[in-house]
Amino acid sequence: MIERVNQWDRQISISIAMLTVFAALLGYLQITAGNLNNQYRAESSRYAVDAMRLRSTGEARSSFEAGHMLRLAELITQQRALAQSNEDTATVQKLDAIAQSLKSLSPVLNDPYASMKDGAVERYEVDAYLVDAVRAEQMRAAVTALDQAWDAKANTYVVHLTLIAVVLALLGLSQAMANVPRLMVLVVSALMTLLTIGWTASTYLQPLPVLSKPAIDAYATAYGAAYQSHREEALKGYDEALKQLPTYADAHYERGMTLWLLDSNEEALLALSSARENGYDAASVDSMESYLLLTVGRVADAEVSAQKWVEREPENRDALGALLAAQIAHDQLEPAQATLKKLQGSATEAIRKQTETGSGVDDATIGELEMAADTLHSVVLSSQGDESVEIKNVKLSEGTVAAARDMVRALRSQAMRAAFALTSEPVGAMSEIVVGTLDESEAFAAMDKIASTVQSIALQMKTDSVPADAHILVRIYQDGFENQALRYVTKWDGEPTGMKVLSVPIDIGAAYVLQTGMYEVEMYVNGVMQGERVRFEVTE
Amino acid sequence: MNEKFAKIFLATSLLLSVIGGAFTAWRMSVLDDAAGDAVNDAMHALITDASARIRSNNDTFERMRAYSDYRVALNAQEATLAEAKASTDPEAQQLYQEQAAADALPATVSKAYFDQRYALRDGSYNLRADQQSSYNKIVGRRSTDSGAFLTDSQESRDKTDRMVVFLIGYALVLLVATLSEEMAPVPATITAVIGIAISVGLIILTNLVEAGRLA
Numbered sequence: 001m002i003e004r005v006n007q008w009d010r011q012i013s014i015s016i017a018m019l020t021v022f023a024a025l026l027g028y029l030q031i032t033a034g035n036l037n038n039q040y041r042a043e044s045s046r047y048a049v050d051a052m053r054l055r056s057t058g059e060a061r062s063s064f065e066a067g068h069m070l071r072l073a074e075l076i077t078q079q080r081a082l083a084q085s086n087e088d089t090a091t092v093q094k095l096d097a098i099a100q101s102l103k104s105l106s107p108v109l110n111d112p113y114a115s116m117k118d119g120a121v122e123r124y125e126v127d128a129y130l131v132d133a134v135r136a137e138q139m140r141a142a143v144t145a146l147d148q149a150w151d152a153k154a155n156t157y158v159v160h161l162t163l164i165a166v167v168l169a170l171l172g173l174s175q176a177m178a179n180v181p182r183l184m185v186l187v188v189s190a191l192m193t194l195l196t197i198g199w200t201a202s203t204y205l206q207p208l209p210v211l212s213k214p215a216i217d218a219y220a221t222a223y224g225a226a227y228q229s230h231r232e233e234a235l236k237g238y239d240e241a242l243k244q245l246p247t248y249a250d251a252h253y254e255r256g257m258t259l260w261l262l263d264s265n266e267e268a269l270l271a272l273s274s275a276r277e278n279g280y281d282a283a284s285v286d287s288m289e290s291y292l293l294l295t296v297g298r299v300a301d302a303e304v305s306a307q308k309w310v311e312r313e314p315e316n317r318d319a320l321g322a323l324l325a326a327q328i329a330h331d332q333l334e335p336a337q338a339t340l341k342k343l344q345g346s347a348t349e350a351i352r353k354q355t356e357t358g359s360g361v362d363d364a365t366i367g368e369l370e371m372a373a374d375t376l377h378s379v380v381l382s383s384q385g386d387e388s389v390e391i392k393n394v395k396l397s398e399g400t401v402a403a404a405r406d407m408v409r410a411l412r413s414q415a416m417r418a419a420f421a422l423t424s425e426p427v428g429a430m431s432e433i434v435v436g437t438l439d440e441s442e443a444f445a446a447m448d449k450i451a452s453t454v455q456s457i458a459l460q461m462k463t464d465s466v467p468a469d470a471h472i473l474v475r476i477y478q479d480g481f482e483n484q485a486l487r488y489v490t491k492w493d494g495e496p497t498g499m500k501v502l503s504v505p506i507d508i509g510a511a512y513v514l515q516t517g518m519y520e521v522e523m524y525v526n527g528v529m530q531g532e533r534v535r536f537e538v539t540e
Numbered sequence: 541m542n543e544k545f546a547k548i549f550l551a552t553s554l555l556l557s558v559i560g561g562a563f564t565a566w567r568m569s570v571l572d573d574a575a576g577d578a579v580n581d582a583m584h585a586l587i588t589d590a591s592a593r594i595r596s597n598n599d600t601f602e603r604m605r606a607y608s609d610y611r612v613a614l615n616a617q618e619a620t621l622a623e624a625k626a627s628t629d630p631e632a633q634q635l636y637q638e639q640a641a642a643d644a645l646p647a648t649v650s651k652a653y654f655d656q657r658y659a660l661r662d663g664s665y666n667l668r669a670d671q672q673s674s675y676n677k678i679v680g681r682r683s684t685d686s687g688a689f690l691t692d693s694q695e696s697r698d699k700t701d702r703m704v705v706f707l708i709g710y711a712l713v714l715l716v717a718t719l720s721e722e723m724a725p726v727p728a729t730i731t732a733v734i735g736i737a738i739s740v741g742l743i744i745l746t747n748l749v750e751a752g753r754l755a
Binding site: 010013014016017018020021023024025027028031032035038039041042045046049050052053056057060061063064068069072076090093094097098101102104105106 | 576704
């Protein structure tokens with residue numbers, strides 16, 4: 001019996017010694033991983049500071065070159081042209097001398113930038129700092145991934161070391177035990193050892209993120225091309241980056257954005273999906289994906305994607321706006337009404353808080369409401385077969401169209417009441433709005449085409465109980481976007497009820513002419529949108 | 541050589557491997573601390589360098605802006621004076637002189653906003669020299685050589701990487717000594733002596749690696 005116990009003790013001593021060797025091996029792995037973790041962490045910080053420095057110095061330099069030198073050169077060119085048209089040779093010569101002297105002060109006034117018709121500033125920015133800054137930012141991201149991977153390994157090895165220390169303690173204790181308790185402790189120790197060995201092997205074999213400098217170089221160059229709107233070239237660059245490193249999530253994402261700008265929305269969606277699969281799982285992907293899915297008519301998928309975005313950022317009003325548009329496009333009126341309520345409630349709360357601080361309502365909050373209204377408006381237009389909007393193939397029931405129009409009005413009214421800090425009761429109504437002009441005898445003539453040189457347009461409408469001094473706002477949209485320079489605000493000075501004509505001045509500056517194209521006009525009484533947008537065309 | 545003698549050697553071998561392991565681990569911890577400090581210094585140097593570059597860059601372009609205004613005014617004045625010289629009409633000459641004085645006015649204002657040392661004879665501006673001077677003033681005596689600190693840190697890490705292998709050596713000595721207890725006195729003593737030699741060797745190697753004599 002004593003002999004057998006001695007035999008057990010001997011086996012335990014040998015096990016302790018063997019586990020000590022294993023612990024030393026684990027220590028080696030832990031220290032190696034820890035050292036690499038520290039090394040990559042230092043590199044990551046270095047790249048982060050480098051990227052910040054490159055951007056900051058580059059932007060200051062570009063601001064000087066583009067904001068000062070180019071403006072100065074442009075001014076001199078214009079003065080020279082004027083002098084030349086006046087046949088003032090002396091001034092022309094003087095300005096030529098000045099222009100010549102400026103050339104030695106700025107690279108943007110020399111070739112290749114000086115001979116470029118468009119995009120000289122962008123090209124200069126790309127050459128001066130943008131590609132380098134993007135490269136440093138991408139290196140930081142790649143090195144940070146390595147830093148985190150080694151950090152995880154080092155931390156896991158510490159857990160393994162702790163487990164082995166526990167096993168060593170148990171084995172030590174077992175030498176003071178006998179019979180069943182000793183057996184139990186030995187079994188537990190054996191199981192823990194096996195678990196630790198298996199776990200260590202799995203940690204050691206775990207793959208690490210790949211850092212590919214050629215891929216990052218190709219990405220940075222492509223980014224520079226995209227910045228200059230050279231989209232085909234950018235696409236080739238992103239393809240090259242992905243050839244070097246197929247799991248490069250940022251390249252998939254930027255490729256998706258470029259494809260969208262090239263109107264290849266289906267391909268853009270595939271690229272975004274690849275970005276997500278490779279770890280670019282961010283709100284920006286949800287946002288783009290939900291919008292692109294709407295543009296290709298996959299309304300159910302768009303709703304799922306927008307829902308995902310809302311789940312990720314429940315308080316984000318842009319996300320709620322995207323979900324609202326997707327739900328309406330999917331003809332899901334009831335959930336859309338709930339989303340609208342949440343969106344408006346969140347905006348009301350934000351506006352209240354901003355008003356309380358005394359700094360006024362944040363433009364961003366107004367922009368979020370406007371953006372939601374714009375997207376919803378595009379959904380409605382798409383359902384009516386309007387080819388000018390990017391969202392396609394939406395089919396809505398009449399009830400949903402009417403409800404969506406009310407939602408657009410509600411969102412725009414909330415935005416404008418906040419923008420103009422209107423607290424007065426939203427009373428009075430206008431309908432049957434018609435665009436036209438006034439002739440010399442001030443008589444209204446309805447027109448759907450207006451000359452670009454007009455000094456004012458006229459709006460005829462039917463009014464109902466519009467109080468005196470009511471806040472009247474007219475907003476004019478060009479190609480779907482409001483031209484804020486044309487925004488017109490006045491006080492109502494007409495009769496409360498009846499057919500009225502309102503003259504909206506266009507003469508916002510000397511020599512100003514309207515650009516030709518499709519326009520729309522929108523009216524508000526006390527911040528509440530009235531009726532529908534009315535279209536008109538501006539011609540030469 | 542009896543069993544008792546062999547056991548003393550084995551005990552000494554075990555003891556030395558444990559003491560040697562503890563010594564190497566201690567020196568590794570000291571080196572690790574030094575590596576951490578060096579990284580910290582490197583980050584300070586990096587931030588000092590970056591902020592000095594940003595500030596000197598911004599300052600220099602402010603001065604460059606003033607210099608470009610100065611050049612424009614000066615050129616305008618020079619051109620007007622050339623016209624005055626070319627003119628034969630005294631009245632016109634007088635008008636040109638007045639115009640030249642007016643042209644030069646912005647130059648007198650701008651002149652105060654840049655350092656004339658960096659204005660070159662050919663009309664260009666020595667941007668690099670101005671930036672460097674501004675950078676030097678901002679940095680002062682602080683170190684900006686993050687690379688040197690990072691190299692120090694890396695060297696310390698390389699040393700700990702080497703030393704951790706020694707820990708495996710000590711553990712192996714421990715294992716072999718434990719297994720040798722079953723052996724006959726002579727082979728056990730020989731094993732124990734080898735173990736003692738290895739442990740002593742590893743302690744010496746630890747010192748050599750730390751002193752940087754063993755690359």
